[in-house]
Amino acid sequence: MDIWRWVARQVAPLRAAGHNRLAVALVQAPELAARGQTQRIEGLLAPASESAETAVLPWAGAYLRFWALRSRVGNRQHGAIALADINTMHTEVRTGEGPMCPEIVCPAELVLLALSNMDGPGHVVERSAQVSQQIDQLSPDWPSFAALSQGYAEILIDDDRPEEAITYLDRQAGRVRAAGEQTGPYYGLAYVRALRQLDRHDDALRALDHLEETTLGALPARMPGRDDVQRRVRFERARLLAWQARTGSVPVETAMEALPGVSEAEAHPDLRAAWAEAVENLVELGRVRNNWQLGAVLTGWSRYCERVGAHRRALEMSLIAARLAARRGARWVGGAARARAERALRRVRRADDLAADLAEARADAAALAPVELPVPPEQLLAHLNERPGAAPAADDPAAAAADVETRADLVVAALAVREDDLSLLAALGQLGGALRQPDAAAEAQWPRVAADPSDERAGLVLLDSLHRAEDAAGMARLARATETANPKIRHWALARAALLAGDLGACARECARLVELDPAGLGARRLGADVAARLADWPTAQRLRSEVLMLSPEPRPADRWALVVAATAARDWTTVRALAGQLGLEVPPGTGPIDQRGHAVRIRFTDEDGSPRQAYGRRTGPATARIVQVLPNGAACNVNDVVVFDPTPLEPPPPDEEARRRYAPLYRHVTTLETGGYWTYSYKGVWPGKDIWTQARARLAKAGYPTWDTATGESTGPRARTAVSPDGERLPVLAGRVAVPTDGDPAALDRLLHELTDPWPHPLTWLDLAREIGADLTAHEQAVLGYGL
Template structure:
């Protein structure tokens, strides 16, 4: 079916709306935006839900669309590799089904598979990519909406296959075919051509093409500016126009959230760092280490090695000798997962030799004074990379040095290295049963960060009962095994371990749903010198959820917080807040609320249908502000503090109904609100001042208004319909409440006509 995919999306949305499935229609339109804008928390919730609903409803095209955009959200900017391969192959198989293959988006499944294969190891899978892309392109012309995406991936596959000249020729032929068909090339297609030209050493031509492509429409408009700047920096670096490259290069804080761009950015920075054009700092090294670890988790095997290579070269440049050597070792290990990696292996070997020959900076103090010098160093300006180098000769021998050295290694992204040193000192060469609790805690944390759970178990076997239970509780807590955490933490408390164990115990019991018991675990030691304000607040929140108001009052008294009442529920009027609550699509919503107690707030705004809360509901809040209070006095006066809502305490049971139409006069609107307010109903306008509707007679634009009316549980839909009808019957233009009309079966056609005539 040779139709534009977005036309199909629009048609499908209209069909879903007409069938009364407005939620699914809205979700369908928003999935691409979620994938491209990086709203992954929403995408990871909504896309599987839409796919499941589509499957149940017998809508295979819609199911494909949802699965495709979810996959793009994973393999696109998030650059997932091997972890996404199975899903990518499954999507291709799904697209080949009889009921799906005619979907205009179906060929895009092959494009997604090619991306996932490239993310895993481009050269290894180059032949497979060329084969599947070639099959998909066979007989396809520039008129197909899938053409530019597939040909873009074909160029990149040719590059990974080592046939750069062929990639250049193919890129030019595709551009000519598009031009002959009067179709535009995408920016991504041109960018692939730029990379092909760079691969054959034609950097000037690459820059000219990149300049020409600036006006091209991108497939991913959100990423275009960032990716164009990065590619320009790469081209300018190849031309040795380094100052211009630095100016073009996106900052680290811009690129850090976009794994797809990390390898290219690291390679450009490596080159610029070699020429002294960028700040080559330990912070940069720490970030690159995190990137490499991310690719290891996502199965981006070649990307991991490429980042490690760049990180090692930069480490050598700043005399981070120990780090360079470890990075080279990791890169060499990573090479074993790759195929067709000869040139990369040569780079690793060169770096190995450079790292072995490199000389670290001189220590700032004699060996026996290094620990004191470390403690005296300025925590803001000190270079932790260098301190790791300087403390290394003492680490594993001197306990104080070992503590500082290994924990700094963990901070810089090398917990396994730190854990090995600590393990040898505490476990292999010592007796952990007699070790200081602080050392057992540090070692346990390093082992957990390194994923060495088995060693935590072995460590626990050699500890006395209390520390053993505490170590196991920490292990289970890290892996979110709540029943085991509670059991081990309780045993640790019984064996004499203090607040560390109680915090773990209370947290696990809360996760298991028993807030009253969890609050009691903290309350039992409220007078302990180990108790902290944060513990008291946690107790207050848990007791509030359990509606244990006596315990809430005890906690408030402990914090010196005056309350007006002495018994029963705490329902006071404190101050306005922004309650941050979950939305059905996985995002967060801010709702204006009135704080009514230490950890409670009453929502003040009518909410749309489909959310689990509404006006006058009482929610439990985490009393930790989500944003700092402004220092400026005027800003502080206007500032409404946001708090995360963590539980529903008491629902008022309100139901919301949507209204839409031309805005009435100001006086009519005031009277309308008064009528609703007299009955205890709530109304909230969600439209802004720019919202307009169409006059059905003249076609002129009229100010519009839409929002939700929320009514108490004792009000029937028929009563709502009757009141809205009476309250608006004299308005110049009618208001529509189509969903409510359908619910009660009254004047449905009239409301449908209003929606159509006014373009609502």
């Protein structure tokens, strides 16, 4: 049984009993794991804990913990850094000391994946032991049977036994079918990997085609997990076709058309290896540009593998990065890639072929011509600044126009002569950020700080690189190195390290110490205000923002707006009005909250489960808006809430003048000042026509029940939906949400909806509302089934 059918069986009785939030959590967890959205899964733990307390589903917490870990070792490719958490869960399940677990929770699968990420071939014995302890005890109709069968096939492939893997998969698939179950799409992907290792690329492509046409073709279009399988198929096909194009078996255009975009690989670490291999082959064919931007992508990915303890994957990715760097003559980037490869090689076993590849990469680098400085080293930065795209920062669009790697190699060459030149070291830090290897820049900057820990600028230059590299250990080391010689740098390092660790209280304390050390300093106040805002300590945030304005010789508009936000959140309307005048904004006089009817806006916020959401609102003040959209229960905001937003737009307006007139700017949600006090229910049925529905919405609004449509008969594109009447007529769908005051009577809304919709020729349903008030569900359920709603 695949996981999705297992989940469906668990969810049905939960929905029937009214535990919709928990049912949603069970459905979402595997889907979120497939997308690598670990934080969102962790955000689902609250309803699971509630269910455990009420004995609705005692194993829900363990189930969600499993999927959070599955997300880490699956999509996110975590290796060594996940083992401690996995071993804890494994021990609890094995000894029975932890919460009861359902059959889908299989910690052995997590161990297999983590060890595979670390070093698949090097951990064949340990992985085999995990499978042998588990799989013989399982029935083929258990969801974990398929996962462990695929895991053992992967072990055979890593042990250079791909033919045995195919035989084993055939045998296990036969057992699954004999039990009346289906193998699922992931079996097919394991076949493809075995065929690829056997150099049977045509067979592997045919297997992918078969997987799409049969296994995927038989699945519902909206089935959870389908997108994940389709992504894997596309990336695997791209890898196979790129190799075949390189060998002349298929046209290069075919391989290029199959190559997914880099942003998709960026979002899914488990697909990066396939993309990198495909691109390396297409670079060899001259169809993909081997430029510094590609190098930065591969550098970032290999560093990610190193950070999460995926040692073999770090080695393989670093070797690709090193080979391509040598081809384009990038010495510094190539050297850093080889250094990462060397570190990873020391952590893996059975890697003679990769060691040989590394030796070849060293030889390629040694053959590169030495870097020649165009001017004396002390004049290099001035020379580079005269050229287009000079001194690009990591987030600077101008960097796209510059050959950043060439500049970096020149700076490194100059540093070989002037190793203590702080301007050169600072430039290297900026270039390292653009090239996604700030760790390599920090390595070059450390000796300068070690030689003179009292040099504040040297400490700040190094700290900037450590911050870019998210190197908490490096920040702690810097704090120790400057403890007596430079307390200011020490506290900056501790503040940044605390922020990286999520310890906002510690970061705030370090910022306060920095203000004591440097009473006129602005940076610590800005960081302290940011932290205070995250802690919802708005009086402190306002005080620090006010001090920034007072101490700044030339205050920036951004600082004024930051104070507007803090003062608004602190409800200091006098200050908000004064600042509005300074910014040239007209606001109504008075002393209370500002509530004027402004233009439409969109507010981006984060739900309780970590998922992003946008909501429409109406601007009511310099940094406030009232939400007008009815949102699902559990969303961070709902209709009639008054929110504070950051007035910095998150996107540019459209270039077309007509589009700009209809455009609602997008802003980031900061905090909620007032909750509107509404609970939401859904409605869905057949579109009755514009006039009828307009009148019905007006009646609902007059009674205090705001609505928001998600589909109407006037919807086009993805929002357009259709129902099918019992006699086969296709009809447009009306769907949306209606809100009831939390102190109101849902039964009154039910009565009004009946009054409004009973005369309609086709039904409108509101199942969740009817279920909550204990109404007869028969008519609603018959309409849902009869019209395919």
